[in-house]
Structures are given as C-alpha cells and as structure tokens.
Amino acid sequence: MAHTRQSSRAMDVDGAGSYGSAPRAGAWSRDRLDCPQHEDHPPFFTPSYLRQSRHVQRLHRAYDEHVADLQEQARMSPPEPPPLSTRSSYNSLHKMHASHIHHHRPAVQDVIERLPPPTEEDRSHPLPSRWSEEDRMSGLEILADGTEVRFGGVTKTSDEAASIRADHPMPKECGLYYFEVTILSRGKDGMIGIGFSSRKANLNRLPGWETDSWAYHGDDGYSFACTASGKAYGPRYSSQDTIGCGVNFRTGNAFFTKNGVYLGVAFTAVRSHGLYPSIGIKKPGEHLRINFGRTPFVFDIDRMMEQERKIVMTTINKADVSVLHPPDDENALIHKLIGQYLAHEGYVETAKAFSRDVHDQQQSLSSQPESFHLPDSDDDIHAINRQKIRKSILDGDIDRALKYTSSYYPHVLEEERNKDIYFKLRCRKFIEMMRRYTELATATSSPVAMTKSVDSLRSNGHADGAPLATDVGDGDDGADTQMELDDQLHREAPRGQEPPPTDDIDMDASQELPPKASFMKQGDLLGATLSYGQELQHEFGSDPRQQIKKQLTELFAIIAYPNPADSPIGGLLDQSGRVQIAEEVNGAILVSLGKPSSAALEKLCAQTEALLDETAGKTGGAAAFINVRTDFLQA
C-alpha cells in the first residue's frame, strides 16, 4: 500500500503542480491555502440555469471572500516549506490519496471509512459538486476529481448493489435543481439506478428500492419511489446514454431526461430538503460520469428555468399593489416613491421637473387647468447643499466638495463612523490628479497642442510645498510639453455657473479659490501629485488597519505605470468611482441630519429581496425563481 501511495503522490505532483503546506492535524491544504474547513478550493462553478439564482450568487460571493481571506492570511504568514519526510506527512498523504486517486482497498477499510459522515450539514447549503468520499458503498471507485464512479467489487445476492450520494443535498433555495449522468459503460445484465435519496436510504441496494430514495432504472425503464415495485416510466437506457434528473421545488415534481429529451413527471410531492443526487450500479466495470453543471448540459434546462421564471412573473403581475400604501393605487404609489427618492437624494432639478411632468399629465385629464406650483419644503436648502457637494464630486473636483461639506456640515467628515468616507475622498483627489496627468500625457503625444487648467488640483494643505504655478511660455523642453492649461477644456462645471449660496453660511471663507490663472506643465503636475501622495501617506500611513495600508499602496502604484489607464489597476481611475463616493458622502450627511440613509424605494427593493430570500430558504418555492437585482434593477 505504502508503495502505491508514494508513486501515486509523485504522479499527482507531476500532474497538478506542487502541494506545499505545513501539515496540521487532519488538515491538508492541497491548494496551499491553509484552511481549517476545506481540503482544497476547486474553482467555483455556476450551472448555466442558476446564473440568476440569488442563492448561487451568494455562495459564489462567500467562496470568493473565503479564498481571499485565506490568501491574505497566507500572504501575512507564509507557510512552512512542505515536509520532506514521507513518514511525517503520512496522514496528509492518506487523505490526499482518498480524495484524488482510485481506491483499491479491502472492504474492511471501506467499512471503517464509512463511519457516520459529519452530521452537521453545511448551513450555507452549497451546491452538490462531486461524489462523496464517505457516503458510498464499498467497491465503488471515485475517479476524475469526483465526477466519475466505477464499480470494482462483486455483488453476492441478486438485489445487492452499490450506491453513492453526492457531497451535498440539492438546495431547495435554487427553486429547480438538475444534474446529468452519462453511462460510460454498462455491464452485461447490468442494472443502473439514477435519482436521489436521503441519508436514511441504505447504499447496498439501488436507489428507488430503499426508503427515502427515488430513481429511474435503466434495465426496465421503470421509476421507483421508495419501493421495490416500480411503474413503467420511460425508455430503457444503456452505454453512451445521458440521463438527466431534475427536482422542481416549486411544484414538488421530479422528472428525468434521456439524451436531451424530457420524459415527463416521474414523482410528485417530493419533499424539499436533505435529498442528495444518487446513483447505484451493480456489475463490475460499470462506469458513470456525473455533471453537476460544471460543463454544459445535454438537455436545455436553461429554457425550462426560464419558463418557470415566466410562470412566477405572471403570478407577480397579478399581485394587488393597493395593499402596500393605501389608499394609493399603483400609479400614485410609483409617483410617490420616485418623488420621495429624488427629494431624499437631493436631485433637486429632477424632482422639480418630475412634479411638473406629473402635474401636466394630471392637467391633461382635467377640464379646469390649474397653474403649476412647486411645493415648498424645509428640506430644500439641504437638498441644494447636498446637490452641490454631489456635483463637485461627480465633476472630479474633490477640493470643492470638501470645502462645501466642511462649511455646510462642519462635523460630518470628522465623525468616527465617517472616517473611511473622508479617507476615500482624500484618495479620490489623488486619483483625480492622476487622471488629469494621464489626460495630459495622452494630449502630449498628439500633435495638437492642448491647454488645460489644473487650478482645482491644488490641495489645500501643501501649496507652500510644491510650486504649482509656473509662467506661461517658460520654454524649456520643446513645444510638446509646453502645455498650457485652459479652464474650458477640463472643467465640466465652470465656477462662474455656481449658484449663489442660498443660506447664511459664509461662503467667502470657504470659497477662497486658487489663483484663477494658474498654469502647469505635465512635469509639475506629476510633482504636485507626488507631493500630495506624500501628504496622504503622512496623514494615513500610520493607520493600523490593513485595508487602509493596502489601498494606499495600490494608489501609489499607479504612478509606476507609463499609461495608468491601461494598467492592471486602471479601474481605479474610472469615473464611476466618483458616483460611489458621492453616494457615500450624501448618505453620511443624511444620517447626520437625522434622516434614514436610504429612501423608501431602496427600502422597498431590499425588503422584497429579503422576503424572497427568507421564503425561498423556507419552502424553495416560487420565491426562489425571482431575483430583485437581475429581474427588476437591470434591462
């Protein structure tokens, strides 16, 4: 045995790269991620028909976070080199052996290994991904990373067989679950059962015959539901056939497919939890391959999923909206939701235009037209203030945003809970400086001389440090770098159009602007950016939090790239980052004003998703087919 294992280890190492990790009691991290929960982390896969599933999307996020955490840990404390002595790593090898290569072990050992599997079900309800190493009958070999199973043993009596279950039950949160099994080889007079069962079902007979098991058998085409007497259901199946099995948790029906053809409902009132995909075989050499959705299915399950979704959507379209906010009907409710959102977020101009549009529409119905009056509101001033701050950020003028914020809402950015927002704003300024530097660099390479202004780039704190303004035409290195910086070209919102302050805050102090005619060359801009970077480092560099350090490092790395926009971290420069920060600042101000950070419409979305999620977790019914984000918040 030891010899076999050693050689097989060598084979594995050759085949799949190196396995290096400090062996810990019972844990062997095959992918170098020293994880107490999992042996290895094969890439997450989403079956095509579950792409929109809220449950699967959550599993995917959790997987990504888990792996990222482990990678971060591994980065912080590099693992010890792998042990050289075979002896000391015997345990790990044994485990690896069990999961990775064929089993040629006496039945006795199998019996020991089939001790009760871990009773605590994974509460995240993961998707089945492979055959279980533990939950299988002796004589079954697992091949090809858990996707194939072959019978190598002997059965003594005529109704004895060898069955196996998948590593996880089919999660009802998916609404519909489907998998396919391809018969690679069927023995002479072989018997194959494909279906599902709970852990109560014995594994020494075919699924379908045992209590708590349901299956479609290949030798007679019968379906069996927890009993040895079956019903005529579909055609027989044999080598090279692909059999699909699906459970619809909304209807409680189970069905099968053969080579992509739907065979009809096989079972009704199937219960919704603790059911594992399962197969059983009984002749030596019988060999099956399972597809849990890692590769495309033969049957068009995507279409069935889409039909299911449409059925549920039809039901939704009949729902009575008037109960939500009586006495409003659907139209009135939608108008209120939109109006409240616009006011809440400080989209002042849109809010006005919207109420005018709604008013006009109402007027067209009425015989006595009334003129349009905007309702007065105490919130107007705050809405306008917030609008200005947002506009500044969206324009990329972070200094202006900071000035407005500190004069209208002096303490908001000082609050402990808003420290991160402040940090992000300061970082954003660095990004905006780099953006402009990139623009200049691009402009330099073009023959047309462009002029741009950078007056808004000057940071408040370091004007004394870097000489920002230089004389125009101070000819040094050729026409190409003689870049004048013109106001118009890059200021989306010229200051001249700024509305006058509407409240009693003294804007004289806060609106003290850098010199209007400050011109800067590309090199100077880089200098200014660098010294602003130093300022950032000085202010935040000593922060003990890892993510702050990480963000700063990432930020400064931009400078290293000749063309930052095309660099691996070019996404940082994207304009969309402004929207994110503008929203966070707006939210912080709202909270400081004692208002909820989200509007009724946002709450309505979140409530809907949470209601669907809770219901799907409980029943796996219709709610599982609807995903607020992909069904209602996108085209």
Next chain:
Amino acid sequence: MRGTHPFDRKVEEMKPSKSEINWVIMDYLVSEGYPGAAEKFAQETNLPSPVDNESIRERVQIRNAINRGRIEEAIEMINEIDYEILDKNHHLHFHLLQLQLIEIIRTILAKPGGNPVANDFHPAIKFATEQLAPRAPTDPKYLQALERTMALMIFPADKMTKEFKQLLDVKLRQQVAADVNCAILESKGERSEARIRQLVKARAWAEQEARAAKVDLPVLTSLALGPDESMDGDAMVS
C-alpha cells in the same frame, strides 16, 4: 426600542446600490414618458441622456391627446409613427374607437340645457354604425362593448349603474393611453413595461408568499412616503 430582528438585518444587507435605483428611475421616466425629468436626471446623476428624447415627446403628445379626449388626433399620430401598430393590435384599435365614441357621447351629454333629445345623438350613432358596427361581429367582446357604449345614450345620468359610469370615468382614458404607450414601445422592439411596476408588484407578492410560508417576520416598517410618516412607523401590520 425593540431589538433588531434578524429580518431587519437581512434587509440592511440587501440594499441595492444607488446606481441600480437610478437605473430603475431612468427606465421609468423614459418608458412612461417624462422627458423633462429624464433630461434633468441624466444631468444630475451623470447618466447618459435618453437616447431618443424625440420619441419620448412623441409618446407624451399622444398620451396627452388621449387624456384630453382627442382620440381622432391620437389615432392619426399613432399611424404617423407606424401604421402597423393599430393594424396588428385589433383590440387596441377597437378600444380607441370605442373611447372615441364615448367622447362623442360625453360631449352630447354635457351640452348646456341638459336632457339631450334623440336628434342630438345623431353624430354618435353615425360614428358607431360606420366605425364600430363592422368590427363588432369579429369578437363577442366587441359586440358587448358596443352595446354597453350605445346604452349610454338611453340611460339618464342619475340611473346609470356602476359599469356604465366606468365608461365615462376619465380613468378609462388613462388606461387606453397606457396601452397605446406599451404598443408603441413594443413596435420599436423595446420593453413595454417599466421595471418599477413589476418591482412594486413583486414587493406585494413577496410579502404575501412569506406570510403564507410562515416566515418569521417583524412588523414590516411602512413605506415612509409622506411628510407625516416616519420611517420607523408600524403602518404595515397585517
């Protein structure tokens, strides 16, 4: 203060992003025809402006014509956009003509002096025989609708039952205007219903499903929409 129910925490986790909400709003403004608001919204959010503001205004004009009861005008404008819209939607075409007949009758009923005499209804009868009667035999529903509409001429206003009053309610104009809007959008290969409509329906449906499944729910806080409603109100106990 009561403790935070696990469900409320879940709601917190499931908040959509503002850009998702902004998308929903823009989708509504464009598809239901609020051109002024759509333009401002694009400016204030840095979203791209609606691609075809002209076609929004076109739809708004048709909607306003229907809302004002100028059905003939609306039908002409629809045909200007695409003749096939009404050619392919027989039901919609019939509804428009029925509404036109109702508007003719409404004008007659509203004549000063009241109690119109039989002769006054002549234009309505002429329109009905020329436009509606030939279509009525094609569908029993048309026949019934035509009969009801014609009956408006014989019932005195104070003896009308609810179903007849509905024909004279301006809400019917709104309904037909909305159907026309959908048909125009569909003819251009666009989604006919704004997503926010499905969203509010889904909210109502989801609560109903959750209650049926006996999900452990806290008192769902109300949709705080008016100035007098607090976000922490408990208006939605069911």
